[in-house]
Amino acid sequence: IDEDSEGVREWTPIGSVDCRYEGTFDGQGYVISGLYVNQPEEDNVGLFGYIGRGGIVKDVTIKNSYFRGKERVGGICGNNFGGEIEGCINGGKVVGDKKVGGICGRNYMVIEKCEIKGEIEGICDVGGICGENHMVVKECENKGVVNGGSKCVGGICGINFGEIKGSRNEGEVRGTGEDVGGICGFNEGEIKGSRNEGEVRGKERVGGICGENGKEGRIEESENKGLVEGTGEDVGGICGINFGEIKGSRNE
Numbered sequence: 001i002d003e004d005s006e007g008v009r010e011w012t013p014i015g016s017v018d019c020r021y022e023g024t025f026d027g028q029g030y031v032i033s034g035l036y037v038n039q040p041e042e043d044n045v046g047l048f049g050y051i052g053r054g055g056i057v058k059d060v061t062i063k064n065s066y067f068r069g070k071e072r073v074g075g076i077c078g079n080n081f082g083g084e085i086e087g088c089i090n091g092g093k094v095v096g097d098k099k100v101g102g103i104c105g106r107n108y109m110v111i112e113k114c115e116i117k118g119e120i121e122g123i124c125d126v127g128g129i130c131g132e133n134h135m136v137v138k139e140c141e142n143k144g145v146v147n148g149g150s151k152c153v154g155g156i157c158g159i160n161f162g163e164i165k166g167s168r169n170e171g172e173v174r175g176t177g178e179d180v181g182g183i184c185g186f187n188e189g190e191i192k193g194s195r196n197e198g199e200v201r202g203k204e205r206v207g208g209i210c211g212e213n214g215k216e217g218r219i220e221e222s223e224n225k226g227l228v229e230g231t232g233e234d235v236g237g238i239c240g241i242n243f244g245e246i247k248g249s250r251n252e
Contacts, residue, residue: 001036001066002093008036013049013078020052020081027060027088035065035092044078045069045096046105053082065092072096072105074131075118081108091117098124099131101158102144106132116144116171123149125158126185128171133189135162142169142198150177152185154211155198160189167194169226175202179211181240182226186210187217194222204232205240208251217244224251 001008015021025048037045044050045067048057062075072078073096076088090102099105100122103114107130116128125131126149128142142155152158155169159179169182179185180203182196187210196208205211208224212234224237234241237251 001034001064003038003066003068005036005066011035011037013037013044013046015048015050016044017050020050021048022052022055024056026058029059031061031063033063033065035062038066038068040068040070042069043071046074046076046078048077051077051080051083055083057083057088058086059088061089063091067092068095070096071098074101074104077104079106080104084110085114086112087114089115089117093119095121097122100126101130102128102142104130107137108134110136111140112138114140116142118144120144121147124151126152127154127156127158128169129156131158133157133160133162133164137164137167139166141167142171144171146171146173148175148180151179153180153202154185155182155196156194157184159186160184160191162189164191165193169196169198171198173198173200178202178204180206181211182208182224183222184210186212186214187219188214190218191222192220196224196226199227201229203230205234206230207240208237209239209249211240213239213242213244213246215243219246219249221248223249
């Protein structure tokens with residue numbers, strides 16, 4: 001399924017700003033196939049549009065699906081504000097403008113043990129797992145392709161203000177602008193025990209772990225084994241440009 005698919009019924013995401021999903025959805029390892037959302041002017045797009053406090057979504061796989069929104073777009077959830085997403089896999093395509101992620105567009109709680117096998121495309125704040133992270137992304141893996149435009153593109157998160165722990169990127173990360181990284185495009189939080197093995201390509205501030213590590217950013221015990229290429233300034237194996245702290249990390 002893609003943008004031009006015909007004869008498909010459009011999916012309505014579960015949960016919204018006014019009616020947040022706060023229950024428990026246990027997929028029990030089952031596969032959901034054929035979801036289609038093509039709403040380029042709508043925010044909070046995904047299987048779930050908005051997960052609220054205490055909401056849980058776990059152990060579900062998405063295949064052969066297409067999600068298109070404007071801001072806060074994800075394969076599992078557009079906006080996670082206080083919930084938990086665990087053990088989910090997305091093999092579909094996710095497209096948006098800002099805050100676009102294979103699992104979740106914007107995360108304010110926990111994403112754990114999730115995996116991406118599809119394609120992610122956006123303009124800024126684009127990540128294989130999460131577009132914009134404010135809390136915890138743990139033990140997640142991206143094997144898909146991440147394509148970003150102007151700024152903040154990463155294999156795990158586009159922009160990180162929280163924690164990224166024990167996660168791995170194997171997919172190709174491509175950005176046409178600045179702040180492009182194998183794990184995170186722009187980091188103002190913590191990246192720990194994570195690894196990039198994918199190819200990373202961008203313009204400026206391009207790094208194997210992080211494109212730009214801000215003043216509050218910390219990178220610890222992480223490594224890059226992937227090719228890093230930039231057409232402009234500030235290109236590095238670990239970090240394109242660093243204003244924060246880097247400890248115990250290496251580029252091979």
